[in-house]
Amino acid sequence: MSINSEYKPKIVAFCCNWCSYAGADLAGSNRLAYPENVKIIRVPCSCRVNPMFILRAFQRGADGVILCGCHPGDCHYTSGNYYTRRRMALLFSMLEYLGIEKERTRVEWVSAAEGAKFAATMNDFTQTVAALGENKRLEDLRCKR
């Protein structure tokens, strides 16, 4: 990337297969643009996302991590996102306690029908993270190129 180009944060988005990944597909089908910085990783359910994956992403230079799942009550597996909600509430609170900007992490519930919400969420999240600048506090120095 050239030096002149504007700063583009790296964003990792974990999406559950049944709601949010389908919501992302719908955003695509409707040609609703969101920044290319967002890269989606498909997981069966938001509850598959281990806090370790999120920390790993930060360690390897991600500037923001967002986790999308079915709305509470709509989980394909009935209860997965309820566990996600608790796990992420505690993890995010801990990251904040360690002095990491709370805007770098987010959980958003996006249904398969909410293509527009998916795109809007990604736009907003990217902007928020871009405003924070590079993630210096959680990066693994080895991986700098």
Next chain:
Amino acid sequence: MHNKNDNVRSEIIRRSGVNPVKCMRCGKCTATCPAFDTMEYHPHQFVYMVESGDIEPLMNSNSLYQCLTCFACVDRCPRGVEPAKLVEAVRLEVIRKQGANHMKPDSIPAMVEEDLPQQAIVSALRKYHK
């Protein structure tokens, strides 16, 4: 229609803490009301009129002062709407309108009765005198 008197409407909703949209129009409040016969507007109408912002007629109606605040409507409402609190909020709206004066010190001597506690008169004056 819902825009009519919007400021007053939202002020009354805020003051009463009642959400009139929760009303499913069953009429159990009106069925329960012991002061029904003396009222021009009945509890369910109160709720609907506040919801639709049609508050002016309520403020001008004597019904406001016929409500006994017995809270039967609040107790019975299946949706937790609490009509009596709306009535009270509209009453306060009337009171807070400048110049409105429902009780004058001069009229008190005529009210004094043996059965009526003095405290009731004092608190009524506090509330209804501007």
Next chain:
Amino acid sequence: MQKITRENLINKAIELLDNGTVSRVLGWKIGEFAYDVTPAVFTTKEDLQKDFIFDDFCNANFSKYLIAETRKAEEKVLVFLKPCDTYSFNQLLTEHRFSREKVYAVGIPCEGMLDIGKIKALAGEGIIDVIPGEGSITVKNLYEEEKTLAYGDVLTERCLSCKSKKHVVYDELMGEEGDVIDSNRFDEVEKIEKMSADERFAFWQSQLSKCIRCNACRDICPACTCEKCVFDNPKSSVNNKAISDSFEEKMFHIIRAFHVAGRCTDCGECSRVCPQGIPLHLLNRKFIKDINSFYGDYQAGQEEGSRAPLINYTFDDLEPGEAVGRGV
């Protein structure tokens, strides 16, 4: 109240060994110096009389040792448990880590244990003996000097914020039962929460960067009882023996705290054993504080079989977005 002494415990152990209730005794063994007490397994009357000790340095929580010890033989193991140890004991029972039938648990009272680090800081090196007194201790050193220190100044950090003097489980209790204490143990966490993000980051960066990845915290922790830790498992992709970068130790400690979140009984062993003096318990305690405020008070180990908050939920739990930025 009659004070429970070393002799009381030895007699109890011998009685249980003699009548065949137990075949092994988990107890504290006297060390070279008064303060270096180590955990040990005793099997004979003679060993007990010679080496068993019960004093103000009997910090070690034996709960975790039971996992390995109960696997070794069919007969029961005798274990002495201080009030805080009983919470760990219960939590391990909840997680089916050992069989209750294979343990004979004797609850013993605890008035707080001493921190040799603090004593050395106040009395200097070369300590050869520490003699307990009323509300104070007398320290003797190589140079035949004596120094008297107040108890409150030399108690371990965890005992200063002791949460309970009540045993939640035992087969037999020696001495009198105490109460659960309102200990203000979250004050320190709150202090950090009130700092600015930069200050918090600086605080933790300075603390965690001291970590040498000796794994003492993990090895002592009665909740960290995994047969194999993820950080030792090459298949986990996060295994690492040494610290290789500025984030590695944060990753380790966040994940470690997360893995014990809802299971940590706040026994404070992690901070006690840390050779670098990192206040690791403040990570665990942050999780406990959050759990209490998000999902209602929960004390791990208080009740056997209770469902830990992270393997539970309600339909109207707060959203992760609401969990952050509270009162900071």
Next chain:
Amino acid sequence: MQRIGVFVCWCGSNIAGTVDVKAVAEALRSEPGVVFSTDYQYMCSQAGQEIIKEAIKEHKLTGVVVCSCSPRMHEATFRKTAQAAGLNPYMVEIANIREQCSWIHKDMETGTQKAIILGRAAVAKVNLNAPLIPGQTPVTKRALVIGGGIAGIQTALDIAEAGFPVDIVEKKPTIGGKMAQIDKTFPTLDCAACILTPKMVDVAQNENIRIFSYSEVQEVKGFVGNFNVKIKKKARFVKEDVCTGCGICTEKCPQKKVPNEFNLGMDNRRAVYIPFAQAVPKVATIDADYCTMLKTGKCGLCAKVCTAGAIDYTQKDEIIEEQYGAIVAATGFNPISLDKFDEYAYNQSKDVITSLEFERLTNAAGPTAGKLLRPSDGKHPHTIVFVQCVGSRCAACADKGKEYCSKICCMYTAKHAMLTRDKYPDTDVYVFYIDVRTPGKNFDEFYRRAVEEYGVHYIKGMVGKVSPQGDKLMVQASDLLANKQLHIEADLVVLAAAIEPDKSARSIATMLTASMDTNDFFTEAHPKLRPVESPTAGVFLSGTCQGPKDIPETVSQASAAAAKVIGLLAKDKLTSNPCVAHADELMCNGCSSCANVCPYGAISYIDKEFRMPNRTTAIRRVASVNPAVCQGCGACTVACPSGAMDLNGFESAQIIAEVDAICR
């Protein structure tokens, strides 16, 4: 090391328009493990699939990455392609470069760069893929239906018709359920007994159906295709196979003061009883709470009069263990308790009754032999007030009512009102309603007939208070359209009480590991597309246990559940999705965290012997995932602190590899 082939699809101009597909193919060629990389206009076409097949054979590929549209679109297609070429289908990964790249980006450079990164992540994942083989489990070809109401009866009959054995477990002494208590059915007004009892007889005579009446499910173990169920047959102190149902004991029993639950306590029965004339099985039952013989050891009259010698005072509860392939919950409903609705005076006056009590009062086999008489004085009521939504749609009274609409009350009240006016034209009938809800075939017509032809007074409003005064009931109500408050002197008030799931449903759901909503209705696997299945595989839902329903709806759902059961039992073996969790025994702590979060109850624990240092061994508790039950959500993998639990197809290492590839 894998040998990976990368196939970049143009999707016509859909992808190629904003992604330089050749550059993507070129860039991915240098990724670790990639030995072949190409692009083609339509990879999903016959020709495209041939390219993949040939490449697999020619380059001895062990993994395939297709950069194309969403995996939700063509993952299955490309897996089949790989399988046709001899590759394990689970060695295929898709990089979604259409929906998540070309379609949302306008700039060629941006699109190409992102497509390369997405491809890289897919390659990183395939490098760690392992062949997966779907598991197979046998199916026990027998079904269990819990509950013997119309729902259970219909489900059992349909399954039995298809040739599979079915057992019905009913906690009451007879099957029939609530429908047996109903007099007439809307909107056709045929008598409930006339259409129900023949079905009950069908059940009794069907060789494929066994009825365990007066029995309860005690324990359920196992999983889809292989449930192991313990059924407790409660002692009825009458030998079922000997009793002829002659009823002589029920006439001779001296204990006459037992409230008759079939008539909702409006009359009495004996301590030994047959609930109603058409009961199935037609066998007497001794009520141990009231029988003098069982309580004091003195009496024994029924045994003396029984010519068949069926009475057995020493009978004990019996546990029956049976294997099933599928289980249907048909646990039904009950009207809610009206104890807390003081305003309707239900507990103060005998003449304030529920609609179900009204059914018994008008039923020819009921306490009044079908004559509509007041329970208090046996007089004919001249003014009857029906109140709708008693406890239904009650959002503010969670402690006494239900927030949902009970769905059936509007129609049965119209029926009651109409029938009353038909039989007793001298009666004034008032119905107070909030809304009249009649969505159903011939339903609205029925309601309108009640108003237009039978002269029922439908009043939009609610009853606020019922107060007994003398032998009258003063009803104070609102008439919202007239803006009036009404005061009616009524003789009888009928309350349309909300309905709720049977109390036993909660414990049955727990045994089945089936989920429930906050109202204790069973949750369906999908509210629209899988309405008769529970999320727990092999458990199906029939009737009101899933939500309020009338009879036609219940019967349709019952048959639908039966169709699903038949579909399952028709299979000899079940093939399961191989993307399921698995535990590494060496690392497992046996702590139960995983089992606690598993929504399907797929995880159990076994004690296993492990070798320890110094040539000793130790028994350790370890988790074992049943691949036939696991649906692959992965909740357990995060609950597991040691990382012993992992998920096929979405292994932690694979996801971390994707993260690393994206952040590279």
